Amino acid sequence: MSVATPTAVTGRRPFGTAGLRGILRSPRMSGSLVAGIAMVALVVMLSLFGPRFVNARLAAVGSVRPSQPPSAQYLLGTDSQGRDMLTIMVLGTPQTLRIGLIAGVVGLAVGLVLGLTSGFFGGAVDAVIRVLADSLLTVPSLAIMVVIAASVGHMTVELMGLTVAALAWMHPTRTIRSQVLSIRERSYVSVARANGESEPGILFREIMPNLVPYIAASFVGAVSGAILAAVGLEAIGLGPNDVHTLGTTIYWAERFSAVLRGQWWWWGPPIVVISFIFVGLFLLSAGLDRIANPKLRQRT
Amino acid sequence: MSPDREVLRVEDLRVEYVTPDGPIKAVEGVSFSLQAGQRMGLIGESGSGKTTLGTAIVRLLRPPARITSGRIVLDGHEFLQVGERELRQLRMREVALIPQAAMNSLNPVMRIGDQIADGIIAHAQSAKIPRRDVAERVARALWQVGLQSYLASRYPHQLSGGQRQRAAMAIATALQPKIIVADEPTSALDVVVQRQVMQTLGRLQQGLHAAVLLIGHDMGLVAQFADTIGVLYAGRLVEQGPVEDLLDAPRHPYTRLLIDSLPTLDAKKALRGIPGLPPSLLNLPPGCPFAPRCPYAFDRCRVETPALQPVTTLQKAACHLYPAHTSLPPLPERADIPEVVAPAADAEVAV
Amino acid sequence: MPIEYVAKRALQLLLIVFVAVTINFLIPRLIPGDPVESALQTKMAMTGNVNVDVQAVAAAYRAKFGLDKPLWLQYVNYWGSLLNRDLGVSLVDFPQPVVEKIQSAVPWTLALLSVSTVISFFLGSILGALIAWPRAPRVLHVLVPPFMLLSSVPFFLLGIVLLFTFSVIVPWFPPGGGFDPVSILRLDVPTVLDLLYHAILPSLALVLGSIGFWGLGMRAMMVSVLGEDHITFAESKGLPPERVFLWYGMRNALLPQVTSLAIALGSILSGAVLVEVIFNYPGLGGILFLAIAGKDYFVIQGIVLMLILALALSLFVVDLIYPLIDPRIRYHP
Numbered sequence: 001m002s003v004a005t006p007t008a009v010t011g012r013r014p015f016g017t018a019g020l021r022g023i024l025r026s027p028r029m030s031g032s033l034v035a036g037i038a039m040v041a042l043v044v045m046l047s048l049f050g051p052r053f054v055n056a057r058l059a060a061v062g063s064v065r066p067s068q069p070p071s072a073q074y075l076l077g078t079d080s081q082g083r084d085m086l087t088i089m090v091l092g093t094p095q096t097l098r099i100g101l102i103a104g105v106v107g108l109a110v111g112l113v114l115g116l117t118s119g120f121f122g123g124a125v126d127a128v129i130r131v132l133a134d135s136l137l138t139v140p141s142l143a144i145m146v147v148i149a150a151s152v153g154h155m156t157v158e159l160m161g162l163t164v165a166a167l168a169w170m171h172p173t174r175t176i177r178s179q180v181l182s183i184r185e186r187s188y189v190s191v192a193r194a195n196g197e198s199e200p201g202i203l204f205r206e207i208m209p210n211l212v213p214y215i216a217a218s219f220v221g222a223v224s225g226a227i228l229a230a231v232g233l234e235a236i237g238l239g240p241n242d243v244h245t246l247g248t249t250i251y252w253a254e255r256f257s258a259v260l261r262g263q264w265w266w267w268g269p270p271i272v273v274i275s276f277i278f279v280g281l282f283l284l285s286a287g288l289d290r291i292a293n294p295k296l297r298q299r300t
Numbered sequence: 301m302s303p304d305r306e307v308l309r310v311e312d313l314r315v316e317y318v319t320p321d322g323p324i325k326a327v328e329g330v331s332f333s334l335q336a337g338q339r340m341g342l343i344g345e346s347g348s349g350k351t352t353l354g355t356a357i358v359r360l361l362r363p364p365a366r367i368t369s370g371r372i373v374l375d376g377h378e379f380l381q382v383g384e385r386e387l388r389q390l391r392m393r394e395v396a397l398i399p400q401a402a403m404n405s406l407n408p409v410m411r412i413g414d415q416i417a418d419g420i421i422a423h424a425q426s427a428k429i430p431r432r433d434v435a436e437r438v439a440r441a442l443w444q445v446g447l448q449s450y451l452a453s454r455y456p457h458q459l460s461g462g463q464r465q466r467a468a469m470a471i472a473t474a475l476q477p478k479i480i481v482a483d484e485p486t487s488a489l490d491v492v493v494q495r496q497v498m499q500t501l502g503r504l505q506q507g508l509h510a511a512v513l514l515i516g517h518d519m520g521l522v523a524q525f526a527d528t529i530g531v532l533y534a535g536r537l538v539e540q541g542p543v544e545d546l547l548d549a550p551r552h553p554y555t556r557l558l559i560d561s562l563p564t565l566d567a568k569k570a571l572r573g574i575p576g577l578p579p580s581l582l583n584l585p586p587g588c589p590f591a592p593r594c595p596y597a598f599d600r601c602r603v604e605t606p607a608l609q610p611v612t613t614l615q616k617a618a619c620h621l622y623p624a625h626t627s628l629p630p631l632p633e634r635a636d637i638p639e640v641v642a643p644a645a646d647a648e649v650a651v
Numbered sequence: 652m653p654i655e656y657v658a659k660r661a662l663q664l665l666l667i668v669f670v671a672v673t674i675n676f677l678i679p680r681l682i683p684g685d686p687v688e689s690a691l692q693t694k695m696a697m698t699g700n701v702n703v704d705v706q707a708v709a710a711a712y713r714a715k716f717g718l719d720k721p722l723w724l725q726y727v728n729y730w731g732s733l734l735n736r737d738l739g740v741s742l743v744d745f746p747q748p749v750v751e752k753i754q755s756a757v758p759w760t761l762a763l764l765s766v767s768t769v770i771s772f773f774l775g776s777i778l779g780a781l782i783a784w785p786r787a788p789r790v791l792h793v794l795v796p797p798f799m800l801l802s803s804v805p806f807f808l809l810g811i812v813l814l815f816t817f818s819v820i821v822p823w824f825p826p827g828g829g830f831d832p833v834s835i836l837r838l839d840v841p842t843v844l845d846l847l848y849h850a851i852l853p854s855l856a857l858v859l860g861s862i863g864f865w866g867l868g869m870r871a872m873m874v875s876v877l878g879e880d881h882i883t884f885a886e887s888k889g890l891p892p893e894r895v896f897l898w899y900g901m902r903n904a905l906l907p908q909v910t911s912l913a914i915a916l917g918s919i920l921s922g923a924v925l926v927e928v929i930f931n932y933p934g935l936g937g938i939l940f941l942a943i944a945g946k947d948y949f950v951i952q953g954i955v956l957m958l959i960l961a962l963a964l965s966l967f968v969v970d971l972i973y974p975l976i977d978p979r980i981r982y983h984p
Contacts, residue, residue: 135670137914138966142921143958144674150943150951151679228805232925235807236936237943250811254929259811260826262819271808275800282803360883391889405884407899409906409978418898419888455978471888 033287039280043273047094058084059091059244070265077265080256089269092244095157096227096274099245102161103168103226108219110165111172118173119180120207130177133170141167142232149238157240160233164226171225172218179214183207217288224281231274246270306373307478307511308334308357308395313370315349315356315535318363324581326352326365328535331608334511336478341526341543342515343558347578349535351400354483354515358397359387375478389426392419396472398482398501402464406456406471413438413452416471423475441474442467444507445500462493466500473504480505480512486521498525519562523547531555534579534589537608541615549627551617553594556628588620595632596621656980660970664963671959675952676729680722738956739949741942749953752938757957759829760934763850764923767857768916774858775865776908780901782866783873786892794866802863807925810856814929817852824852827931853930857923861915868911872904879903906977913969917962924958 057063066082068074076085118129136144148163149155184207192206233239234247235254253259253267315327326349334340344350355361357372359379372379375394382390399405407415416438420429429437439449445466456464465485473480482501486494502525505512516522522529529546531539531554539552550556557574576593579585585592591601600620608618611626621628720728732738738749778794781787801809818826825831831845876882877900885899927936935954942950974980 135667138667138917138962139671140917140920140958140962142924143955144671144678146939146943146951147675147678147955150946150948231805232807232921235925236928236940250808259814259929260819262815264815267811267815271811274808275804278803278805279800282799355883358887360887362878362883388889388891391887393889397884397887399880399884399887401880404880407881407885407903409902409976410898418890418894422888422890422894455982457979458982468884471884 030287030290032283033290036280036282036284036287039276040284043093043097043277043280046090047097050090051094054087054090056087056091058087067263069263076269077263079252079266080258080263081252085265085269088244088249089246089273092246092249092270093273095240095243096230096246097277098157099161099164099230100223100227102158103164103230104219104223106162106165107168107222107226108172108215110169111218111222112176112215114169114173115176116180116207119177119184126177129173133173136167137170137174141229145229145233146236146238149233154242155238155240157243157245160230160240161226163233164229167229168222168226172222175214175218176211179211180207183210213288213291217285220281220285220288224278224285227274227277227281246274305336306333307336307375308513309371309373310357311371311373313353313356313372314368315352315361315365316368317365319582322582325584326535326581327356329370330532330535330537332530332537332540334479334513336511337505337509338528339505339512339514339526341522341529342513342532343517343519343522343529344532345517345578347534347581348532349581350515350517350532351483352535353532354397354481354513357513358391358395358481360397389423392472392477393423393426393475394477395479395481396475396477398469398472398480398485400484401488402468402485403456403461403488405468406464408456411453411455412442412459412467412471415467416441416452416474419471420474437474441470444473444504445470446503460493461489462496465489465493465497469497469500469504473508473510476508476510478508478510480508480510481515482512483515484517485514487516487518494521501525519558531558534584535581536589536618538590538619539615539617540608541612545612545615551611551615551622551628552619553596553621553628554590555617556631557595588618596629653974653981656974657971660967663970664967667963667966668960671963672730672733672956673726675956675959676726679948679952680725733956738953741947741950744947749949752950753935753953753957756933756935756938757961759932760923760927760936761961763854763857763927763932763934764920766850767854767923768861768912768919770854771858771862772865772912775862776869776901776905778862779866779869780873780896780904783870783877784896784900785877786896795870798863798866800863801859802861802867804860805925806856806860806922807929809860810853810926810929813852813856813859825849827929829933849932853926853932856926856929857919860922861919864915865908869904869908872907873900876900876904906973909969909973909976913966916965916969920958920962 060083062082064074064078064082064084066078067080068078070077070085074084074086076089078084079088114129114133118126144167145163148166149160152159152163197205230239230245231247231250234245235250237251239245239248239251247270249270250267253263253270256266258264258266310333311331312329313327313331314325314329317324317326328349330349330353332340342350342353352361352365356365356367359367359372361367367380370380374390377386377390377394379387379390406412410418417434420434420437421431423429424431424434438452442449442452447463447466447470451459451463451467456467459467465488469485485501486497489497498521501512501514504510512525514522514525523543526543529539529541529543530537531546531552533554539546539550539555541551546555547559550559554574557572561572561574574593579589579592585602587600587602587604588594588597588606591597594601596619598620604620606618606620608616609622611617611622736750738753741747741749741752744752778791779798782791782794814827817824825848827849829846829849830842831849881903882895882899885895890899924934924936924939926932927934928940931937935957939951939954941947942954
């Protein structure tokens, strides 16, 4: 019995000839994907290595002269409470990313489990999961998160991540469920079943590998949504009170009327970084969508 | 039969699909003509280019498909050269398209009557139809296909499959065109409804004295309807002739094998197919496109592409067996049929 | 409109409300820590009154609000007071009823949200559809990158930028608020103009933030609709291209677009709340901000409930609109 690999059937290797060059030239790579990866990688690098190069004490209240516009000494200026903005940005960005990551991973994990269960087993289990997910999708997520966050006494980064994750699992669940349902009905699953493979075997060997692009796309979406929700919550005052994040910086700027006072160096950098992260994630997810859905690759 | 005038002439039409892997030649130099009131059938398997040909004739090809050369003369008009406005005017009034799978071709959010009416209204000025006559014409269009006028206020999803197909016919022929191009009008229907629809088409054709180009893959269905048949293979017309002559004595090997593969009720015999697969239109082998699967193939077939030439007064075939022979020799033994080559990877395009 | 459809949708509405109210009830009671106590402590800190025994006062509050009774009884009481339009009282502005606080804020949010959404939905959809149409002027395609950029930036961040640019750098618009603080609100032209004047920047933030989403979404739907067979058939009739675009194209693409409106309403609402915070707009967002700062727990809960109800109702309305535009739902075959 011959093995049907893409190479054997078409006589061409899936990613072209030479390794990396081949991958970069393959039709699956699009401008958006590359740009998205680059942007996200940049922010991740900043978050991983930045904190080693700044003096964390400059981020404490009253450590430097307050309300200074950017200068050679304070590259991003200082806020009304005497904190160095550059330090805050370098320390705050990784915290925001952490929240997004925690929420994204937890949300996706829950979504994966629920989506697989719901799609594969169907019946009452599916109905319950579906009703729960749909009802939570229709309530304004900010509202529920506000209630959760306001009830928590002392908010930390991890709790923030979990709060956001509570409303991040529905979309991945739905996406994965619908993919499982459509893959289930495809012929190679029936062939596997006819060959006598067990149900969990089918689940892992036939369905999961095909879910990978959707899982990746859902993850990016979940992280993006999580950061959005987290920044929103932080901006109205429900953020972690022990560390700096991009959103809490905006909150303090709001509290001290930095916008009206023209202290653009206080709220400007967080906005730029947040937008950068979002645009990067957006491009990344558009690129991943194209891989998952080859029809999108052809420009009409 | 008095010589009717020619309403459609297709000369050396070529259509290709532009793909990243190269051009796919879906239609390669097809020529034929239709007289007024004539019924012509075009038969081919999937991938033969028949739908592309039908769509090209009415100039409704979408990118990446494009007409690369050829000439279409529609009732005297150089159809490939006319401008936008004239093209729109010629549509529906001169040539109508009856689509496959009416459920997809009917606008789901518009009532049937409105879909008939907006075509009429669009031509009202040039066809000199006063507004008040529109409703009457809608009713007449429905009656022509055997549908009752109350269906005009219904939506497509409220009709049955056969009704929808007939509604599509009513929409297309509301202005009594001279040429009807019917692209597999029955393929999505069950046999009983198919017969109904074909009968309606027949009556419609007679009532309008229109020329009909019926495109399909079902030899039996097409043969029952048409007067003349053209056989398409790999984008080329390989045989053409009156239906009785073609069925009794096909001149092209492909036609012969096609007819032989039809199950009959008279004699019990083993089902025969045609070995092999249609060629890749991206990398056509040199010579006759049917050569790899042809039981009669000889050396010349793999080198030189045969042209469509008359074999009898009314029948034409594109085969190197002619004019040396006058008809097909008996089929050689099965052992002579050569090994078939698997097709190279193709871009996914429906021709 | 089929009566079963309306009934089914109404039932869904009630179900959502029920689930949401229950969640709203359970969450604070499930999380360790006592909101009442922390609110009181905040208040004590703010007023400088440190001599009071917080525990005793908190216990008194709890008894008064029935927070010491068993859970199921609290739940029943909760529903009871909800149906009585009693959402508790504000801990910060004691004893102002929460309902009163919210009532004055709702019309502001409603007006801001509905006007902005309607404008951005229709403008965005039309632009998006035109971008997808091969016959429209290609210059429209330059809108695509800004649409993508705008749709990835959250509304309230746009709001900050707008506020800064058009209120501080060039003082064309007022720096926040819903109306001129020294004026008396009457129903006359200057008041209305003043209201509009104050509403322009916040609603611009909402419009710009969402127009990209509608535009890109509509464009995607149109591309898919334009590839369908009924467009080919319509063209084969020789119909004028505008008619094909509007009645065969847009009309069909509008259906999934309305569905995505329904799905996006939740996040639009959340975004609007945040925009109000930035602009100090006296809607639910403005009140929420103050309540969170003061840990005014019942007000927070009341606003959240209001947001959920508002959304559920809007979804219901959108669901009712849907059959009007899709005959396949209006008439069952």
